Structure formats: structure tokens, C-alpha cells
Amino acid sequence: AQSVTQLDSQVPVFEEAPVELRCNYSSSVSVYLFWYVQYPNQGLQLLLKYLSGSTLVESINGFEAEFNKSQTSFHLRKPSVHISDTAEYFCAVTKTSGSARQLTFGSGTQLTVLP
Amino acid sequence: DGGITQSPKYLFRKEGQNVTLSCEQNLNHDAMYWYRQDPGQGLRLIYYSQIVNDFQKGDIAEGYSVSREKKESFPLTVTSAQKNPTAFYLCASSMGQKYTEAFFGQGTRLTVV
Numbered sequence: 001a002q003s004v005t006q007l008d009s010q011v012p013v014f015e016e017a018p019v020e021l022r023c024n025y026s027s028s029v030s031v032y033l034f035w036y037v038q039y040p041n042q043g044l045q046l047l048l049k050y051l052s053g054s055t056l057v058e059s060i061n062g063f064e065a066e067f068n069k070s071q072t073s074f075h076l077r078k079p080s081v082h083i084s085d086t087a088e089y090f091c092a093v094t095k096t097s098g099s100a101r102q103l104t105f106g107s108g109t110q111l112t113v114l115p
Numbered sequence: 116d117g118g119i120t121q122s123p124k125y126l127f128r129k130e131g132q133n134v135t136l137s138c139e140q141n142l143n144h145d146a147m148y149w150y151r152q153d154p155g156q157g158l159r160l161i162y163y164s165q166i167v168n169d170f171q172k173g174d175i176a177e178g179y180s181v182s183r184e185k186k187e188s189f190p191l192t193v194t195s196a197q198k199n200p201t202a203f204y205l206c207a208s209s210m211g212q213k214y215t216e217a218f219f220g221q222g223t224r225l226t227v228v
Contacts, residue, residue: 009155034216043121043205043219044158051215090157094214100165101214102148102173103207105157 002027002093006106013081014114021076021109023065023091031093033074034103035065038088047089050074051096061085086113117142121206121220128193128200128227136191136223138206144218145211147189151175152203152222161204164189165211193225201227 007022025031032051036044048059055067065076074091088110092103119140128134140147146165150158160173164183178197183189189208193200203224209217 004157006157032214036219041203041222041224043119043221044207045219046216049216092158094217100163100171101146101209101217102160102163103158103217105150105159107155107157 002029002031002095002104004091004093004104004106006091006109008109009107010110010112012112012114015083016080018079019077019081019085019111021089021091021111023074023076023106025072025074025091025093027072027093027095030096032096033065033067034092034094035063035074035076036090036092038090038108044090047076081111081113083113083115085111087111119206119208119218119220121204121223123223124221126223126225128225130227131195133192133194134225136193136204136206136225138189138191138220139187140189140206140208140218141187142208142218143186144208145186146209147183148207148209148217149173149179149181149189149191150205150207152205158205161191200225 003026005024034049035047037047050067058064091106122137148163149161162181164170180192206220207217
């Protein structure tokens with residue numbers, strides 16, 4: 001079984017400031033890792049994912065996350081946030097093998113960007 | 116455009132009534148999933164299906180039922196046995212083999228009145 005911990009439920013930050021949203025996971029098997037973003041009353045959109053290869057992954061809108069296997073972490077960072085980044089962010093994992101690939105989610109982090 | 120369609124977007128139900136939430140995908144994905152979202156709790160898995168005519172219970176299946184008669188469709192029924200059904204319900208799908216990610220619908224907000 002897997003579990004995901006997002007350490008901060010709310011993160012307020014001023015526009016153009018850097019931000020880090022923390023994610024730690026626990027698993028007895030190898031996992032894929034994901035960050036999803038959710039805007040109010042909408043579904044989840046994939047922000048970025050780690051499947052294999054380089055441990056640093058980037059999104060098209062300036063977010064990045066680094067897979068750290070020894071610390072079992074997958075923290076999300078952005079060097080300069082915009083008002084439009086205000087949303088809820090979910091970290092999730094699924095195992096790398098087997099036919100059942102259900103996701104295990106963290107409880108979410110609400111990022112609020114202040115003007 | 117390929118994607119996942121959930122309907123309706125908003126649904127109101129009286130206590131004691133069953134209600135069915137629709138989920139349709141045209142991505143040719145083998146696997147489909149239903150999640151429930153409550154404030155501060157993230158998403159929890161209700162049911163999932165890897166292939167047609169087969170499905171398994173997730174972490175919170177009590178009070179819910181599903182069917183998978185077609186590859187494209189995975190409807191969720193919220194029964195009167197579900198004690199606290201008011202929530203946001205999200206459907207997702209993924210490839211069975213060569214998994215890369217799950218794709219989500221826009222969700223259905225169910226309110227019991």
C-alpha cells in the first residue's frame with residue numbers, strides 16, 4: 001500500500017515570490033509520482049509527472065518537481081508565482097507495475113497568490 | 116476532442132433516493148476509476164475497473180455500485196445506503212498497458228437535500 005503526505009494544507013504567497021509545495025510518500029514498491037492542479041469546481045489537470053529518467057521534471061508553465069528517492073519526496077517548486085497559479089494542488093502516486101493503477105492522493109495544498 | 120465527460124455537473128437528491136452519475140470516455144482507455152472528494156481529505160477511491168465486465172472495490176465502496184458493460188462507460192450509482200453522499204465525484208481513466216497518467220473528467224457535485 002502507498003500513502004502520500006502533503007505537509008501544508010494552505011500556502012499563501014505574494015505574487016512574483018517563489019513557492020515550494022511539499023510532498024512525501026511511503027511505499028513498499030516502486031511508484032510513479034504526479035502533481036495535479038484543480039481550479040474551483042473543476043476536475044484535475046496533470047501538472048507534471050515522474051515515470052523514469054531524470055529526477056527533475058518540469059511543466060510548461062514554470063513549475064518543477066524533483067524526485068528524491070532517499071527522502072521519498074517529490075516537492076513542487078516555482079521561482080515566481082502569478083495570480084493565476086491560485087488553485088489546489090494534489091500530489092499522487094501509483095505503483096509502476098501490475099494492471100491496477102489506482103492513484104493514492106495527498107490531502108491537497110491550497111496555494112493562494114496575493115497581489 | 117478526446118476526453119472524459121461526466122454528467123450532470125450538479126445533482127440534487129432527496130434522502131433515501133438512489134442516483135446515478137454518468138461517466139463516458141472516448142480515449143479508448145481500458146481502465147476507469149471513480150473518486151470521491153471531500154474538503155481537506157483529498158481524493159479517495161470508490162471503485163475501479165480494469166476491463167469490461169470487471170470491477171473492484173476501492174477504499175470507500177460501501178453505499179455505491181458500478182457497472183462496466185461497455186469500454187466507454189462506467190456509471191456510478193449512489194444508493195440510499197451511503198450515509199453521507201454529499202461530495203464532489205470525479206471519474207478518471209487510463210491506459211491498461213504502458214500507463215503514463217490518469218485523465219479526469221470535470222466532476223459531478225452531488226448534494227443531498
